[in-house]
Amino acid sequence: MLTLGAVINILFPSACPVCKNDSDGFLHAPFCASCWAKIEPYKGPACPVCGEPAVSGHASVCGHCIKNKQPFTKVFFYGIYDGVLKEAIHRFKFCGTRRLGNPLGAFLLQAVLERTTMQNIDCIVPVPMHKTGLIERGFNQTAALAAVISEKTGTPLLNNALVKNRITRPQYELDRDERQKNLKGAFSSSGTINGLRVLLVDDVVTTGATVRECAKTLRKKGAADVCIAALARSSVNASGPVLIRTDF
Numbered sequence: 289m290l291t292l293g294a295v296i297n298i299l300f301p302s303a304c305p306v307c308k309n310d311s312d313g314f315l316h317a318p319f320c321a322s323c324w325a326k327i328e329p330y331k332g333p334a335c336p337v338c339g340e341p342a343v344s345g346h347a348s349v350c351g352h353c354i355k356n357k358q359p360f361t362k363v364f365f366y367g368i369y370d371g372v373l374k375e376a377i378h379r380f381k382f383c384g385t386r387r388l389g390n391p392l393g394a395f396l397l398q399a400v401l402e403r404t405t406m407q408n409i410d411c412i413v414p415v416p417m418h419k420t421g422l423i424e425r426g427f428n429q430t431a432a433l434a435a436v437i438s439e440k441t442g443t444p445l446l447n448n449a450l451v452k453n454r455i456t457r458p459q460y461e462l463d464r465d466e467r468q469k470n471l472k473g474a475f476s477s478s479g480t481i482n483g484l485r486v487l488l489v490d491d492v493v494t495t496g497a498t499v500r501e502c503a504k505t506l507r508k509k510g511a512a513d514v515c516i517a518a519l520a521r522s523s524v525n526a527s528g529p530v531l532i533r534t535d536f
């Protein structure tokens with residue numbers, strides 16, 4: 289007797305990008321079930337504001353957040369940007385595997401609900417793409433993730449509350465300071481979020497430059513509070529260039 293996964297793989301043959309065996313799970317194909325099960329939430333200490341994982345000890349506010357007041361209250365994230373999670377995000381964003389939006393969105397929802405009740409959130413806003421990038425990719429991956437949270441919690445999704453006005457240099461080429469400058473003034477908001485507590489959704493947070501600039505824009509237009517939900521947190525050398533390419 290064939291399992292459903294086996295039937296799906298006969299109809300739509302695909303190899304797991306991690307172990308190269310046949311994919312056996314239609315929910316997270318092309319990843320096989322055992323590789324997908326390796327995706328784990330981060331349970332270690334992290335800065336309670338920006339989520340920067342701490343090397344050791346108790347979670348305390350990191351040096352960067354002490355020096356710079358953040359325009360957001362908290363970053364909720366699911367896992368570390370590494371291993372199968374990194375590969376899955378890559379497939380989702382750049383290889384057209386849009387169906388991964390649902391299982392990845394479920395991870396994001398779990399990360400949010402473990403740390404807050406949605407009663408503190410009035411609306412969900414995805415980090416926007418510039419229209420040129422949107423045409424090239426065909427979809428905005430953060431909007432797809434945000435849609436999963438909205439659907440499961442009934443919290444309104446405001447897809448157009450934030451707009452990216454210009455094309456910016458890829459963040460991975462830049463160090464922490466340059467990243468912030470690169471995005472300065474890149475976003476605008478219609479102001480539909482006036483007085484609202486916003487959950488801003490991104491896929492990967494590294495230095496936080498993107499979500500910081502988005503949150504600043506939302507606060508300027510009257511958002512009462514901004515929290516960030518991200519699938520993954522990438523490690524960053526505190527003063528030097530970013531070690532992992534995250535935002536192609």
Ligand SMILES: [Zn+2]
Pocket residue numbers: 304305306307308309319320321322323324
């Ligand atoms: Zn596998």
Ligand SMILES: [Zn+2]
Pocket residue numbers: 335336337338339340349350351352353354
């Ligand atoms: Zn911090």
